[in-house]
Structure formats: C-alpha cells, structure tokens
Amino acid sequence: MNLSSGKGSTSSSPLKTGEAVSDQFPAGLRVMVVDDDSTCLRILERMLSVCLYEVTKCKRAEVALSLLRENKNGFDIVLSDVHMPDMDGFKLLEHIGLEMDLPVIMMSADDGKSVVMKGVTHGACDYLIKPVRIEALKNIWQHVIRKRKNGLKDVEQSGSVEEGDRLLKGCDDGDYSSSVNEGRGSKKRRDEEEEGDERDDSSTLKKPRVVWSVELHQQFMAAVNQLGIDKAVPKKILELMNVPGLTRENVASHLQKYRLYLRRLSGVSQQQGNLNNSFISSQDATFGATSINGIHLQTLAVAGQLPAQSLAKLQAAALGRTTAKAGVSMPLSDQKNIFSFENPRLRFAEGSLHHLSNSKPINLLHGIPTNMEPKQLVNLHQSTQTLGNLNMRVNAPAAQNNPLLMQMAQSQPRGQMLSENADSHVARFPSSLVQPTVQNGISNGVLGNRITGTSNLTTAYNTVPQNSSLLSFPMSQTNEMSVDSFPLRSPPGITSIPTKGIFHEQGTSGIKGPGGFVPSYDMFNELHHQKSHDWDLTNTGITYDSSQHANPLQGNVDVSPSVLVHQGFPCMQQSVQTRDATSIGKPLFSTGEGIHPGNHQNVGQHLNNLVGNSVRVKAETFHDPSSQINNLFSDQYGQEDLVTAFLKQQEGVGPSDNELDFDGYSLDNIPV
C-alpha cells in the first residue's frame, strides 16, 4: 500500500496518515521467502500469512533474485534459508544487499556459531534457527522499519549536506553509508557527534537524477564491453551509448559503481598489492582515501596537488548534485551477466581494472564538472586520480556538479577497496575526509550499512592511482597487503591538519574552513576510538584516519545492534571488534575462497566481502549519489507506503527514541 506519494503529501498530514498506517502496519508487509525445502517453505508461507503479511515464496534463489530484480520495490523484506543447492544463502544475501538493499533474514536448522556469525558479517538483519516459530516471524517488520528509518535519516542528512553543510566536517558516516544508494537503509549512521555543525549550504542545486534503467544499463554495458573494460572511459562510453541528455558525469559515476562492484565480486587480493604500490607511489600526503564520498578536497589541496581553486571547484562539484539525471539506483536485473557468478570474467575485468586504476588516472576526471576550468582540470587531474574515489564534499560554492566527486568516488577501484577495507581502518579516517555525502551513492553504498567506513576507504583507494598524493592509502605504510592496504590506515605523512590551512585559503570558494574540518576529524577520531560504536558509526564516516591507528585490522567491525542474532545470540559488537580481520574474514569465505589465516590478501579480500556483503555495498547498486538521494526518497515514498507512513508517524510523534530521531531534519527536507 502506498500511503504517500511524495513529500508533499506526506507533509500535509503526516500524523493522520501515519495513524492510519500504523493501525494496519505491519500487516501487508511484503515478504519474500526463499527455501529449497518444500515443507519448511509451506510452513513459513502459512505462518507469514497468519501474520498478515503478503507472502511470495520461492524454492530457488535464482528465481527469487530475478523476482526481486524485476520488482525492485515490490518487497519489503526477504527471508532466506542458508543452505540451498543452487545458491548459497549468503550469496543471495549479498546480492540482495547490493542490488536492492532490502533487509534479509537468514534461517537455518544450523545454529552453529560460525554460521550465525557469517550471517552477521554478511549483513543479515537477523538469523532465525529452524524450526521457526510464528512468534519469531511476527516481529520481522522491525527490520524493515529500522532500515527505512536509517535510510530516511540518511537522506535527510544528505539533504542537509547537499545544502552545503558538512563539507568539511567529517560528518557523519551515516551520510555516507546510507544516503542515497539504496535509500533504504543503511544502518543508522548518523552520528550525532559528527554531524555536529551544519554548514550552511551553499548551493546545491538539485538536479534531476539519471535513472539507470535496465535498458540504459544494457547500453552502458554494451559500450563498456565494446571498448574493453580497461579502455572504458566515461567519455567514450557516453559517445557509444549516444543517449541524449546523458552526461559524462552520469556515465562516470555509473562506471565507478560498476567497477566497484566488479572489484568487490572478484575479490581483490592481487589488486591490492598493486593498489598498494600505486598508492605508495603517491605523495606523502596520502590520506588514505577515506570514503569516496568524503575525501576532503582539502586534503588533496594540502597534498599540493590540488590547487585551492580546483579544490574549491571540486568541492562545489562534489556537493552539487550531479547532472540532472543522475542515475538512481540502477536496476541490476539486467546485469545478471555481470554480477553473476562469472568469476572468470570478473577476474579479467578485475585485472584490467586494476591496470586501469594503476595506469589511468585520467579517466576519472572525465566527470569533472563543466564548470571547472581546464586548467583546474589539469591540476585536478593529477590529484584527482585519487579523488576519483574521493567523494568530495563540496561545501560550497556552486556545487552543482557533484559529479566529479561522485564519479571519482565511484570508480571501480572502490570495489576493490571495499574488499580491502573491511574494517577498523575505516574508522581511522578522519571524519572530514569521510564526509558522507549523499551524493555518492556508491560510496555510501560502499560504506554500506554495515561496514560503511570500510567500504569507503576501499573505494577511495581504488581510484587513487599513482599520483594522488591526497589519497595516499595507508597501504604505503605497511608492507602487508592485507590490512595495511586498507585505506583506513592513515599514511604516515598525512594528517588532516595540514589541510586545514588550505582550507583557509579557500575561504572564498566556499569551502568550509578548518573549523569544520577539524572538528570532524576530531569526531572521527573519537568515533574511531569508540569501540562501542556500531557498524554505522565506524563505517560511515570513517575512512580517513590520518594518523591514528596503525593497526590495520583493528576491529572496528562492530556489529550494529540491529544485526541481531535470533535466539539470543549476543550482539557481536565487542567481540567482533577486537577480533582481527582474519578471523572476521574467515567465516565469510566458506563459499570457497579459502582464507589462509596468515594471508593478508585473502583477508583483505574477505574483508572486502565482509564489507561488501554486510555493508550492502551501495556501490554495487551503482547509484549516482546525488540522484540517489532524490531517488531514494521518492522511491521510499512511492513504494513504501506503510513503512514510510509509519515512520512518518513516528517522526511526527517526535524523536522519542533513538531510532526515530531524525536529528532535526524533517522529512520535508529530503529532496525528492
């Protein structure tokens, strides 16, 4: 049921609608249940019907996935068995997370700790032990609400961001992760601390987003394939696609997302090494790419590679919405061939992409907003290679085209980085760098719901080819590929502080001054230190840790409270946290990657999966960040009927509890 069709209607009488909705809710919740066991499937179907949910049952995961893809907004939550013959439940979980960002509950007769843990790390909202009792099913709606809430919250945040606020501030991880992408739901990232001050917004004009429809994506894919994955630069892709109204920025951001996805899928161990190299070669001012979204231009500027002016422009661009049609989440249904489990192809792509990232920093710049001067472009070029992944939050000035940042952020390497990061490193990054931007859907995605921070970092890394001094990934610091390569590690030479100065210079450009920067950084550190933070916190904002923690695999892998394990399993937060990445990564790879405990690369890879999976790497969805927000929002309104209305009602009631706290942003602020 669609209770509201848009902001307007929502705001008109939210309470009223909400009340009406809440009376019925959660009745009508659209549940998809997947289980190869007919007996269990039938029983679950019946139980869910008794709970007044709308049930769709599937025996096969592939069928379920295609149903979900065809009907992106047709389901609210998915229940899936773990052991299925045609596809591993965790893999399905991963796909759903990437493509649709729906809450997924895993089920199994297996109550072994490792399996449950795997569910957690892959990002399942919950884990039910069979036989499932109806009482357990009665409460599954909470996961839907939670996700929506987080998503809305992020959107709101994003809105404010776009309005220019926290550019310099580390802002919140929440923005990153949740924001646009899937729109729904990343974990609650809003970190109050990070959000701290809002900056005035300057400009972001909201541009209509490009919706990456199936057809459009197919054209994109055709162009990419024709060019060859390593030669696929946005400009050429755009030309080949020949779609009127599509801009280079749109393509670039989409390409970034795609690459990210590929990288993540193929795991990145070998690339990590390369990335490390390339990163290391960048200047000392390596910032370890924080989240894609959030790389501070300042940082770049500091590195000396980015002239202040460019920085300002970039920032402006980053903030701005991308070109009008920024693509909203792209339906991935047609990407099956890509995403599917075609490893060989991915590997190839991976290899070439890797190559690409190492040797072709240039293409990242294609998305540079047109308002940038050529000279700046040149300047940016070098530094922006790294920027590619950086999502520069531009605070100010014109912000219209975020595309640059977004695109850059969305480079594929991100995916790679995702894999690398996985964890604590993410937290290290100064919040300033991380700046969750709504714009970069991918980065948000990357940040994901779960391990947002990590994902951002990884992404950022990817895009930073050789010279971006700014994006020095921590990798340079350590020899080990694995964790060290995670962008989260702050490179030795770089700290956020220097950027501060630069910021000042750019005052006029609208970039937030150091004030913003520093606090965010502080906040970031703070976040980082707060072990108790859940995923959201660590992930979202934290990609750049300029100096702090050298310990790569620190577990910032907090499991957010929302990832509950059914039947009383403890929230893994603390325990996960301290565990090193290896152990975390391990359970992820039961599907066969074979982690070697000592093998960092694998760990990285696993972590990637960890991140990707659990985080629901938004990157995968290839959303254009800016458009995502809008899109996200309208999607939510359109489809989410009950949930949205319910949430709205909650909001109307006031932030009485944490979950419903919108941080002062009303839903109206969310751009639609």
Add this chain to the structure above:
Amino acid sequence: MEVDQMQRQYLDYTKPLFLEGFLDGQFLQLQQLQDENNPDFVAEVVSLFFEDSERLLNDLTFSLEQKSIDFKKIDAHVHQLKGSSSSIGAQRVKNCCIAFRNFCEEQNIDACLSCLQQVKQEYCHVKNKLETLIRLEQQIVAAGGSIPTMEFSF
C-alpha cells in the same frame, strides 16, 4: 461413531505421540495454523514432508552405498532432513539426524550406516502415526466436528 467419540479417540491416539516424543510442540504449531480457510494445511504439509523425506532417504542410501563416500553431501542431506523434520515436529527423526551428522563429521561409515537405518525406522514410525492422525482428524471434520486442541503442560 459420534463426533465426541471420534474426538476422544483422536486424543487418545495423539497424546501419547507427544508424550513419547514422536511429535513435539512444533506439530502443535502447525495444527494451530490450520483453520476454516486452510482446512487441509496439516495434511498438506505432512505430505510434503513425506515426499521430501523419502527423497532424502533414498539419496542417503545411495550415497552411503558408494565406494567412495562423499560425507559432505551426506551431511547436506541429513541437514536438510533435520530441517524439515524439525519444522514438522517429527522429533525423533530430528534427533536421529543430529546424531547422524555427528558421525558424518567423524566420517565414521559404519556409524553412519547404522544411523541411516535408525532414521529410516523412525521415519516409518512417524509416518504411520501421522497418517493415522490425519485420518482421524479428517473423520472428525467430515462428521461435522472440530479437531480438539490438545492440552499439555509442557
């Protein structure tokens, strides 16, 4: 036979099944899911269970007869049988599966074979019981009565 006689007969037959551990609370849950709009729910689920189980048992038999035994596959089958038997409340079958899985892990062929025998036996038992139970239920309903809910102090 009068309805209440049938109902008493039904209870006399069914209660011991629970007390002896053939069926557990999960089966009661299934019965509660049945209503006027879904009058054959239990029967339907039970027959699905029979189909799945027989197939799994055949697969298990086949796998254990091989020269080189694939324990992983066997474990997967047993796991599935465990899942469906627990969902339907066939407690003894489920317990057998648990033991079976342990032996699979140990790769103890003989123990596995003996477990398989046990599982088959338990399955046959519960199948008979369930068939009778459902027949009794259908009799009651056909006679216009309602299936009595069991009261246990579990």
